Amino acid sequence: MSDSTRSDRNAGVSRRKVLECMTWAGTGVLWTISGGVPLSLGIIDGALAAPASKLTFLQISDSHIGFDKPANPNVIGTLEEAIAKVKSLPAKPSFMIHTGDITHLSKPAEFDNANRVISQAGLDVHYVPGEHDFLDEGMKLYHDHYGTNAKGAGWYSFDADGVHFIGLVNVVNLKAGGLGNLGEEQLKWLADDLKGKSAETPIVVFAHIPLWTVYEQWGWGTDDGARAIELLKRFGSVTVLNGHIHQVMQKVEGNVAFHTAMATAFPQPAPGSAPSPGPVKVPDDKLRSLLGITEVNFVRGQQRLAIIDKPLQG
Amino acid sequence: MRSRNSRVSTGVACLLAAVVFFFGAARAEDATAKIDNFTFAPARLTVKAGATVTWRNEDDIPHTVTSTTQLFKSKALDTEDSFSFTFTEPGTYQYFCSLHPRMTATVVVEPNNAAK
Numbered sequence: 001m002s003d004s005t006r007s008d009r010n011a012g013v014s015r016r017k018v019l020e021c022m023t024w025a026g027t028g029v030l031w032t033i034s035g036g037v038p039l040s041l042g043i044i045d046g047a048l049a050a051p052a053s054k055l056t057f058l059q060i061s062d063s064h065i066g067f068d069k070p071a072n073p074n075v076i077g078t079l080e081e082a083i084a085k086v087k088s089l090p091a092k093p094s095f096m097i098h099t100g101d102i103t104h105l106s107k108p109a110e111f112d113n114a115n116r117v118i119s120q121a122g123l124d125v126h127y128v129p130g131e132h133d134f135l136d137e138g139m140k141l142y143h144d145h146y147g148t149n150a151k152g153a154g155w156y157s158f159d160a161d162g163v164h165f166i167g168l169v170n171v172v173n174l175k176a177g178g179l180g181n182l183g184e185e186q187l188k189w190l191a192d193d194l195k196g197k198s199a200e201t202p203i204v205v206f207a208h209i210p211l212w213t214v215y216e217q218w219g220w221g222t223d224d225g226a227r228a229i230e231l232l233k234r235f236g237s238v239t240v241l242n243g244h245i246h247q248v249m250q251k252v253e254g255n256v257a258f259h260t261a262m263a264t265a266f267p268q269p270a271p272g273s274a275p276s277p278g279p280v281k282v283p284d285d286k287l288r289s290l291l292g293i294t295e296v297n298f299v300r301g302q303q304r305l306a307i308i309d310k311p312l313q314g
Numbered sequence: 315m316r317s318r319n320s321r322v323s324t325g326v327a328c329l330l331a332a333v334v335f336f337f338g339a340a341r342a343e344d345a346t347a348k349i350d351n352f353t354f355a356p357a358r359l360t361v362k363a364g365a366t367v368t369w370r371n372e373d374d375i376p377h378t379v380t381s382t383t384q385l386f387k388s389k390a391l392d393t394e395d396s397f398s399f400t401f402t403e404p405g406t407y408q409y410f411c412s413l414h415p416r417m418t419a420t421v422v423v424e425p426n427n428a429a430k
Contacts, residue, residue: 069374069393105376105392131413135376135390176382176410176418218352219416276351279374 055161058086058096058123059206059294061243062263064132065114066104071266071279072287075104079117081312082264082293086121093295094160096123099243099261100130100171100208107136111145129154130208130244131171139172155186157193163298164197166190168207170222180209180222187224191231199234202298202305206241212251212258215271220245229256239305241294245277248309259307262292288313342426346370347419349377349391354409354419361401363426368398380412387412 063079072078086096098118103110118125127146134142139153147154153169168190170180182190194203205211211228213221222228232238238256246268251258266279267290274280282290292311299306342364348355350372361367369379371391379388379397385407388397401407401423411417 071374105390132376135413137389174412174415176380176408176415178415217416219414276353276373278352 055163055298056091056093057160057296058093058121059099059241059261059296060086060096060118060264061099061208061261061294062101062130062246062265063098063114063118064101064104064263064265065117066107066110067265067279069266069279071281072291075265076113076117078288078291078312079114079264080120081288082291083117083121085293085310085312086123089295093123096121096125097165097167097206097241098125098127099206099241100128101132101243101263101265102127102130102142104132104265105135106133106139106141108141111141115145126158126165126167126206127154128167128207129169129171131174134171151189152185155189161298163202163204166193166203166205168205168211168228170207170209170211170225175223178223179213179216179219180207180211180225182222182224182228187227187231190228194231194235197235199236201235202237202239203232203235204239204241204296204305205232208242209244210242210249210258210260211240212253214245214249214260218271218277220271220277229253232256237305239296239307241296247290250307257305259294261294262290262309262311264291264293264312267291344368349373349379349411349417352377352411352414352417354379354411354417356419358420358422360422360424363402363404363423364400365423365426366398366400367421368396370394370396376413377411377417378413380410382408382410 060082064075065079067075102114129142143154150156153172155167155169157164157166159165168182168186170182172181173183174181205228209222210220211222211225233254236255240256240258242260243263245260246263246266247260247270248262249260267282268277269280289311292309295308295310297306342362344366345359345361347359347367347369349369352373359367371377371393374393376390376392378390379386381387386399390413391397401421404423404425407421407423409419409421
């Protein structure tokens with residue numbers, strides 16, 4: 001961690017930090033939930049500034065194990081660096097979520113390699129699939145590894161320290177010309193899952209493709225994402241965590257805070273800044289500033305959940 | 315004479331066969347399409363019935379070639395992988411990438427009058 005990062009650790013999510021985030025492709029985001037609202041603390045260095053928290057969890061995303069193109073020929077290496085970063089955190093997080101594209105081509109060895117590295121964090125990991133995790137015949141491997149207790153294509157919910165977590169799948173049955181898709185069955189399940197929950201229950205939703213439309217031309221959004229958000233609107237604190245776009249983007253709409261994480265594999269361009277959303281090759285010494293993890297902290301009595309996007313380097 | 319005539323007619327028959335074969339093949343000429351930069355190219359490809367279309371992925375990211383009517387669907391094509399499909403019936407066939415559904419394109423298959 002650098003001194004310069006540490007020096008603005010009390011600034012929360014400063015404008016500079018947000019702008020930095022927008023240029024990162026990913027390591028992980030550290031989240032804290034404060035008073036029911038997830039608050040981004042920035043990338044992991046900033047997490048040290050967080051007050052003692054009740055619940056801390058990590059988000060990693062888009063490890064793309066199996067990718068070997070020039071944008072990052074060593075995605076196992078950068079995932080290992082991300083996990084090393086997780087292990088080096090002064091306070092052990094409660095668990096980790098992975099927001100999909102664990103593998104690049106859904107091959108058995110890719111899942112095995114991802115599991116071998118990620119398990120070294122010594123944390124429970126809650127996964128949702130990305131489109132790259134469903135490429136095998138019958139979409140069996142993801143389910144066998146992570147989805148045995150999930151519903152439908154792999155959605156589920158769980159509770160931790162009074163926070164309700166919901167993992168959604170928006171990467172199957174995609175329609176020609178469309179965006180990500182949740183589908184009727186999952187939306188109905190979501191409505192049932194939320195039924196009877198007090199509006200004071202802090203909610204964290206995580207899914208691979210952004211539930212809000214980041215950039216329609218590149219498919220960075222979910223066709224029926226707004227219907228999910230509608231179901232969540234009555235809650236005082238909703239945090240939506242996504243991956244897929246390999247860079248940090250944040251938006252707050254009423255009580256709903258949206259955040260996308262960096263990848264651990266390779267950066268993708270800012271919306272509209274390139275002919276296509278394909279992998280971006282950056283100079284080798286810059287790559288690790290664009291990959292990262294996210295830490296999230298939840299502290300009762302505070303107004304926001306703290307999200308810290310932490311690059312592997314810089 | 316007789317043997318010469320026979321040779322000539324054999325030659326003519328061969329020539330005719332070659333001509334028929336040539337034009338038959340030309341009218342159902344196979345075609346290729348390219349996948350690059352999250353785009354199918356050409357976006358609209360016209361072939362004759364009986365033609366085989368081969369798509370090759372030249373992108374750094376896997377894509378699929380998926381018919382909107384489920385007539386054909388490739389596996390995920392990694393970089394430099396190819397997929398072929400033979401269109402036997404005239405019609406307009408729309409397809410997309412099932413991973414990146416904003417990627418859409420069309421194959422138009424025209425009747426092949428030379429073929430039986």
